[in-house]
Amino acid sequence: MTPVSSVLLVDDHGLVRHGLQLLINEALPQLRVQLCGSLAEALHTLASAGRFDLVLLDLTLGDVHGMAGLHKLREAYPYVPVVILSAQDDRDTVLAALDAGAMGFISKAAAPAELRHALTRVLVEHAIHLPQSVSDGLAALPETGGRELSELSALGLTERQVEVLGYVVQGLRNKEIARRLDRSEVVVKKHITAALQALGVPNRTKALVALSQRGYRVPAVLDSR
Structure with missing residues (x-):
């Protein structure tokens, strides 16, 4: 399957935003990562900069909070896949994000190696990735990555x-x-x-x-x- 080529990373903290960009570039150097610091900027970028293969969206932004940003993004661009990348990673929040249309969730609390693994699963393998705290909520099942x-x-x-x-x-x-x-x-x-x-x-x-x-x-x- 063709690797994702373009990612829009939306986070309102500059250090976090650029740190994540460096980590993504190190783990997946073939990707083009564009940064936005607000939902308004992200919506403008999606409207003017062409197609993105994935949006990585923080839940807490300066111009919108919680699921409201995800709802607005999904309403405006329903065919652009969105994965939440957030420090707010409790079970209820993760499930609420999925219910609102996110196709996955990556915790900012993850160790760098885990974060690289999650990004690889989502961006290259196109696999669904959820925090262990949520996926452990079901009976243990063997994971055989890459199943169609x-x-x-x-x-x-x-x-x-x-x-x-x-x-x-x-x-x-x-x-x-x-x-x-x-x-x-x-x-x-x-x-x-x-x-x-x-x-x-x-x-x-x-x-x-x-x-x-x-x-x-x-x-x-x-x-x-």
Whole structure:
């Protein structure tokens, strides 16, 4: 799978922002990393600087706080994958971020080696990464990195249901998936329900956690706007 080539890093602390940029450049020198210090700057950059393959977003910014920034970013750019990179990494916050459309979460409290590993999983392997405190919330499962979502057909999922689940993993909402597939939201909801039942989870947030534990890749979603 083609490595991510461009990343937008959004954090309002200059030292943290540049420190993370150095770490990313050291771990993944092939990436182009652009920095923003506010949500407003990030939205302007996304509108004017072309396509980004991933946004790394801090939850606490000077011009917006908490999930509000994630909600605004997902609403404006639903097809740009977002991973939260935050020191606020308690279980409730992580799950709330996933529910709001983030496709992963990296803790700023992670050791440099762990952070490099997380970035490699997300940016190069396209794997879903969550803090251990959250992924440990489910029964222990062997992680076999690099698994494709198409393998879920072994659970009885159709090709369309697997495709819809891929969009769910990317954080797309039902109306966005319906628009992309040219289907009704009712049909999309039925596909999502079938996928959740096959995974044995009650909602899309728990599905993301389960897929993370199993080491599944995040399929690429092209901006169809």
